[in-house]
Amino acid sequence: MTDQNAELDAALERVVEAARAHLAAVKTAAGRIDDDDVWQAYVDLNNASFAYDEKLLDAFGEVTPWDVESIDPDEADQRFGLGGGDFGPDGATDPYPQVISVRQRRDYRVPSVGALLRVAEAARRSSVPEDEDPGPVESVGEAVLELLQAGDGSLSSLDVPELEPLDGLLTVTEVPEPLDLEAFEDSDGSGPFAPREGELLVGRLDEHPFLPDEEEDHAGHNHA
Template sequence: MTDQHGELDAALERVIEAARHHLAAVRAAQGRVDDDDVWQAYVALNNASFAYDEQLLDAFGEVTPWDVDSIDPDEADERFGGEGAEASDPHPRVISVRQRRDYRVPSISALLRAAEAARREGTPEDDEPAPVEGVGEAVLELLQSGDGSLGALDVPELEPLDGVVMVSEVG
């Protein structure tokens, strides 16, 4: 168990170091939205956050508030403005949309039951699904049993509160 804690601490340190590097790159770019150093630092921060989130989930069934997917730096350069992108893309604009939604859980047991029902629906009849053991796992199960969008969380067991949507246009 100590090795697992050490790995989590190291992953968290990588997130912190990547965040510091990203901030330094943003400051150095002085508002230029097409700065390659900012992009590379962003990808490093994203991937460090993703790795930490995965390790935290594996170790404790807990997640961070960051909803990120791993980014392959080479694929991302090709897709989001790497060399030659302007020549092949008649619309060289990319937008970044981030959304955070907050929920109140009026009844943890009701949420766990809803998640277990969703898990049973996705499990073959001859298999006994594992029980859902926590709020984070329940929410993840609802997301996975739905279409993967946050709309899958529009259930009576979760009361939506405020949220934030951020849209940034990147040249």
């Protein structure tokens, strides 16, 4: 075996080891976003694959199916803000002192109460077992709440023909403390949204429904 072949074998072994290390880091992270160990293992796997590909090309003019480029770990850490630091709750290296609160209001007109109740009842039936009686949806508010629950609280679940969107707004506010749900009664719909001392309104985004026959796009206006 020539030295060149030995180098190829060693380079391939590094790829295998790096792949195993990457998989182990991914399993340990269990879906955690921006995990530093996963990132470092990714860089190692990328660079080991690149090195093997280069050696294979130099030795035999062959390439692998891996279309990768070498990554400089230091430059990549600076670019993506990693740098090997611990960004977990016990070791954040750049904590922001304020909590960011995003609050949204969107209004709708109901062209047909009966149509809205029917679509909400269909959504309710799909979420309960077949042997249970879902019961009727008895009001417009209950119908809208049913659609939101079916969509896991996403406002996109209200993008239905039975609701005509009107103007809305979204605010971004810096607040000193996060929301404490236990501090408000379930019937209190205004308290959690009311401005409090120490809060700073960063900006407001006005939302206008887009109508196809309008010449001007009213996607929104930013008020800082």
